[in-house]
Amino acid sequence: MNQKIIAQPLGSIDPASLKIDECYLFSVNYEMFADNNVRVYKKGSYLVVHTVYWSKIKKAWRCDQEEFPLAALPWIVDRFENSFFKPQDQGGASDFERSLRKEFNGELIGINTMAHCCAENLPGFNIWNANRASYISEIPPQQWDIPRSMLLEQGLLAQLKELADKYQAGQL
């Protein structure tokens, strides 16, 4: 692993004109960012989280996306289910394990716990790719913030698990 190597961008998805290797999967609703349009796509062998948002600085609609190898998806789901959401005495992560990471296809993927995820004092997670830079800031990593309640109560983890199962079955 060499996290200094920044991978070439996959290229920004245009939701109105998907390319042949791009496929819309589902949308994600952030209640605290109600005006944002967050959609999840498959692009080649990557899972892409694409966001359209209103930039208060540019005074314009902008978009950005985070890219994760699909091969990392089963691991991400497994870490949520068997590390972060499982008690320590049943094999879950201890309080000292707040950052889990693994390399996939030369890209370092991680999940970090967050004290303030999308809002102050709202616990959640940050899924990151150390080998890809933000399309906006041009600085790595690419990061996807997900409040804990969205994963559990709002069913996002179940959606990701379904995708991971399909990927492992060769159906994605």
Add this chain to the structure above:
Amino acid sequence: MFPLYIPTHFSEHYQVLVAGGAEMFPSGEVVSTTDAARLFSIVTHELTIPVEQWRGVLMRLGISIPAHFFHAADIYHEVVKLCLRGQLRLVKIPRLEQFSVIAAGDGWGYCFMRSSQPHPSLSYLSINIASVKDADVILNKIKSTDKELYRSIHNNPSLAGLLKDESNIRARLAELLANKEVQVYKVPVRGAAPTVKAVEYLPATAADKPVPLAPETKASPAVTNATSTEQPGPKSLADCAQCLGDARKKLDAEGYTAKYTDAQQLQKVQEGAVSKERFLVSFQTKSTNPDTKLAFERDSGLAPVWATSFDQLENADTDPQLIADILGTPYDPSKEYVLHIIDRGETFNQFGQNTLIPTWDNMQEPTQKYLGGKHDPAVLAEVMTPEYQRQYTKDIEQYHAVDLNEFDKNDQKDYAETLSTKDREKFLARHNVRTEIGANSEFTGNGLTQSREGSTHYGVVETLTLENNPPSITKMSNVKTIALKPRGLV
């Protein structure tokens, strides 16, 4: 247009403003537009306005009525959404009694507040001052020296920034009063508090809202004017309760004496012993939600607990105002407070294995460990220092000035884009620490709170516990919850 104030059930007020509207009460606290849970609590529980009147409020402020604005749940939801989007702002106006009072020597005193508008409370009327001469008449009734006056004024957060030093403080204050930039109220001075009945213990079902320990805002030399002796510590929660009972008797008889001097507290920070003590305490406002956790009033865990050790607070007994003063955190006499004592177990296996004293040095290890994979370790080391903190504070001021949300990744990237490549790397790394662990732009990293109690400069040594999945308090058999009663009540 007259400012729009809405009273709360607790005799406080909120000023309601439209985006970009001028705040009429600069001493008020602007409510964060990112804390959805708090906004919802304010709108549904604190504000006394009937739900159907929100339509009139929005019309008066020139805000378009949202499409679904008929049923109570929809109205509350839409009002919170307007706040989250920044279209509606809430400014909390503190109660007059919460500001420091400067005694005039006759059982009355004067309370100064920064505002061109009278306080919305009808309990007291401000003294009408039309000229510097009128102001001088009032100020001459204050017998304290200029130095004492400056110290009192400096403890008043609404005025601290207006009066830079103690030279010509009376002349400057008179000028501010005559210009109506500051209002003055004559209020009774609270006498010494009488004794109170013994400690009352609550079952663990009476839970709470956490009161975070306040970060220190200004460094100054420690004083060493108190003495203390090391006593053997408690061995159980029952021992802790007994210690508090003893402390109340001593407090009534002798008044408060800090258990440790400032020099001893600084030594304790260096030694790190406080984070290794068996009993921790968390000072919180009382609620009756049985699912409340030590960390935050949320439906799930994964949040840091800012607390201190039982030993650090023991001499403060069970007086909530005294505890708040020592913790350097705001105190609201209209609210009820509790103290949770947490037994971590002899081997710390019951709670808080991952506990540290949040100093710059101590924050380096978790920062590198948790964020080292995605940010350059050298950059992380550089940004978790007091030197970079000054730059980060400036960045966050600028960030807020353009109305960006600290917890919105897209706002963070947009802001970073305005910086040079080197600076944006530092900013994004430092801000990641803020959102993942919690050290914000006011974090001073000396591990101590700044006391308002007066006998010492520092209050307590803080502890920060990082818990991935804390259970609710009702399910923690290792927690004793104590109802705190002010010394003035019987």
